[in-house]
Amino acid sequence: MRLISLFATGVLVLAATPLLAESDPHSYAEPQRVSVRAIALDLDVDFAKRELAGSAELALQWHDPKARTLVLDTRDLVIDKVEAIDASGKATRARFKLAARDPIFGSALRIDLRAPVPTVRIHYRSRPEASGLQWMKAEQTSSGKHPFMFSQSQAIHARSWIPLQDTPHVRFTYTARIKAPKALRVVMSADNDARHALDGEFRFRMEQAIPAYLLAIAVGELEVRETGPRTAVYAEPYIVDKAAKEFEDTEAMIVATESIYGPYRWERYDILVLPASFPFGGMENPRLTFATPTIVAGDKSLVGLIAHELAHSWSGNLVTNANAQHMWLNEGFTSYVENRIVEAVYGKEVATMQLVVDEQELRSEMAKLEPAAQLLVTDLKGIDPDDGLTGVPYDKGRWFLRFLESRYGRDVFDPFVRAYFDHFAFKSIVTDDFLAYYEQNLASRHPGKVSAAQIKEWLYEPGIPATASNAHSARFDAVDVAAAGFLAGTLAATDIPAQHWVTYEWLRFINALPEQPRVEQLKALDAAWKLSASGNGEIAFRWYVASVRAGYTEVRPQIAAFIERIGRRKLIVPIYEELAKSEDGKQFAIAIYRKAKAGYHPLTQGSVEKVLGL
Numbered sequence: 001m002r003l004i005s006l007f008a009t010g011v012l013v014l015a016a017t018p019l020l021a022e023s024d025p026h027s028y029a030e031p032q033r034v035s036v037r038a039i040a041l042d043l044d045v046d047f048a049k050r051e052l053a054g055s056a057e058l059a060l061q062w063h064d065p066k067a068r069t070l071v072l073d074t075r076d077l078v079i080d081k082v083e084a085i086d087a088s089g090k091a092t093r094a095r096f097k098l099a100a101r102d103p104i105f106g107s108a109l110r111i112d113l114r115a116p117v118p119t120v121r122i123h124y125r126s127r128p129e130a131s132g133l134q135w136m137k138a139e140q141t142s143s144g145k146h147p148f149m150f151s152q153s154q155a156i157h158a159r160s161w162i163p164l165q166d167t168p169h170v171r172f173t174y175t176a177r178i179k180a181p182k183a184l185r186v187v188m189s190a191d192n193d194a195r196h197a198l199d200g201e202f203r204f205r206m207e208q209a210i211p212a213y214l215l216a217i218a219v220g221e222l223e224v225r226e227t228g229p230r231t232a233v234y235a236e237p238y239i240v241d242k243a244a245k246e247f248e249d250t251e252a253m254i255v256a257t258e259s260i261y262g263p264y265r266w267e268r269y270d271i272l273v274l275p276a277s278f279p280f281g282g283m284e285n286p287r288l289t290f291a292t293p294t295i296v297a298g299d300k301s302l303v304g305l306i307a308h309e310l311a312h313s314w315s316g317n318l319v320t321n322a323n324a325q326h327m328w329l330n331e332g333f334t335s336y337v338e339n340r341i342v343e344a345v346y347g348k349e350v351a352t353m354q355l356v357v358d359e360q361e362l363r364s365e366m367a368k369l370e371p372a373a374q375l376l377v378t379d380l381k382g383i384d385p386d387d388g389l390t391g392v393p394y395d396k397g398r399w400f401l402r403f404l405e406s407r408y409g410r411d412v413f414d415p416f417v418r419a420y421f422d423h424f425a426f427k428s429i430v431t432d433d434f435l436a437y438y439e440q441n442l443a444s445r446h447p448g449k450v451s452a453a454q455i456k457e458w459l460y461e462p463g464i465p466a467t468a469s470n471a472h473s474a475r476f477d478a479v480d481v482a483a484a485g486f487l488a489g490t491l492a493a494t495d496i497p498a499q500h501w502v503t504y505e506w507l508r509f510i511n512a513l514p515e516q517p518r519v520e521q522l523k524a525l526d527a528a529w530k531l532s533a534s535g536n537g538e539i540a541f542r543w544y545v546a547s548v549r550a551g552y553t554e555v556r557p558q559i560a561a562f563i564e565r566i567g568r569r570k571l572i573v574p575i576y577e578e579l580a581k582s583e584d585g586k587q588f589a590i591a592i593y594r595k596a597k598a599g600y601h602p603l604t605q606g607s608v609e610k611v612l613g614l
């Protein structure tokens with residue numbers, strides 16, 4: 001790898017402007033020749049056919065004067081017609097070819113153009129099985145009155161609902177006209193208007209240039225509650241007030257982030273609470289974070305996820321990884337900033353507990369990963385970017401930045417990170433860009449604090465470097481004492497001093513259970529603390545995994561209800577994995593899956609089917 005050669009002499013040297021130098025292994029597009037700079041969508045939302053139908057107009061910027069072919073990414077799109085539009089606005093039919101479908105990357109759409117026209121218009125429809133959309137029938141929603149549809153474009157699913165250059169290398173602005181059934185509200189990652197009439201036609205404008213994975217849409221029975229001067233919550237009626245209460249600190253989070261990293265540049269920060277089938281915890285769609293309802297716990301204990309998605313407004317949406325191999329630039333920086341936000345708004349004690357749990361879980365996860373999967377900068381050629389998702393870019397990335405913070409001190413490191421966000425604002429970069437900037441603005445100005453070899457170890461070697469400092473939580477010391485006493489049989493479940501434990505103390509406790517807990521132990525805990533009935537998804541899924549390991553089969557009805565209702569992969573895939581380890585467990589899991597499948601998102605279906613070998 002070229003990256004390594006930078007270190008050959010033992011010193012970091014300035015990399016020659018690698019902006020746009022590395023091609024994206026997950027896209028067929030050729031943005032060096034011609035790139036999309038704006039998209040105008042005109043789409044009808046058809047719930048009966050489960051399709052988006054209409055057109056996408058792509059404004060082009062030509063870089064190679066000899067180029068005549070526009071290559072776009074698509075997956076399962078039906079292309080009806082392509083028009084080339086010249087500078088005078090005259091449209092002529094253009095010839096196109098849709099390549100055979102690759103199971104991971106979809107079909108390249110090659111459009112022949114006789115001249116480097118400023119615009120092409122593609123008339124198309126999405127397919128009902130579009131990997132980036134979930135279509136829900138009215139009876140699958142909370143009120144049962146109206147259907148619901150939402151998108152999830154990251155990593156490479158925008159191509160399943162819009163033909164485009166589906167690489168974060170390319171940024172574009174967009175507008176949209178969306179027609180949907182009356183009484184439903186349409187929202188997008190754009191300038192949503194909370195007071196828009198529910199009249200069946202919505203228009204959007206997004207003037208900040210974004211990568212394709214941040215294109216987002218949702219349509220459903222959505223109400224709005226304002227939570228601050230530039231924040232609001234959109235949600236189905238059953239949860240909108242509860243969610244507005246849960247997320248009432250969002251403005252405080254924005255203010256805290258701005259004070260360290262500079263102004264919030266996206267105007268509004270609204271949150272859309274999706275149906276429980278949303279496959280992720282959160283998605284940082286600009287101006288409108290998408291979130292799972294499972295973080296509405298009633299006690300704000302899981303709003304760190306909002307801090308995370310908000311942090312992406314700087315790390316990810318403003319400064320963007322140019323391809324998934326450099327995902328740590330998005331997720332590692334974001335996990336770092338997330339923790340700084342939690343510290344500023346909820347205090348150091350809470351922030352530290354979250355760090356300790358994440359660090360411990362990363363260490364256990366890494367123990368099971370191949371060395372190549374333990375690197376911060378990875379080689380993902382030919383690999384589905386959805387498959388390689390681990391805690392490494394998140395938690396090892398944050399750990400690396402905490403290492404730099406500890407060496408340089410916040411007085412120096414915070415302004416550096418802020419300047420980095422400013423310098424690369426609205427650009428897509430690779431690790432070498434970060435390194436060159438780091439070398440010039442931090443390392444060379446404060447020599448002797450961090451060596452090139454240490455940086456290289458963090459980025460390009462497996463494991464957690466010895467230079468990592470382990471976070472320590474005094475509150476967890478008490479949890480550990482209780483866990484040890486309980487497991488040794490010297491402390492009864494009813495005597496565990498957990499009356500005032502917060503979520504993270506419970507996670508620490510459950511993580512302290514042995515690989516193979518004993519059924520009687522879990523029953524005693526359940527009798528005392530009702531863990532099987534926990535309404536907190538983070539506690540519940542860890543507890544259910546432990547229950548399956550222990551053979552605590554009485555909990556099966558609760559497990560079935562949990563995995564039938566929730567589609568968030570992080571919470572349910574580990575339970576399926578644990579169940580699949582025994583023949584009897586696997587039959588039980590398959591039976592639940594058959595019932596749950598119709599309500600699952602295509603991504604969740606794919607993950608679960610892989611685990612169950614279906």
Ligand code: BES
Binds near residue numbers: 305386394
């Ligand atoms: N951008 C990610 C979600 C994502 C990553 C989707 C890669 C597809 C491919 C989002 O910001 C995220 O990290 N979500 C986490 C939140 C958690 C770490 C607080 C999630 O959904 O669990």
Ligand code: ZN
Binds near residue numbers: 308330
């Ligand atoms: Zn993230």
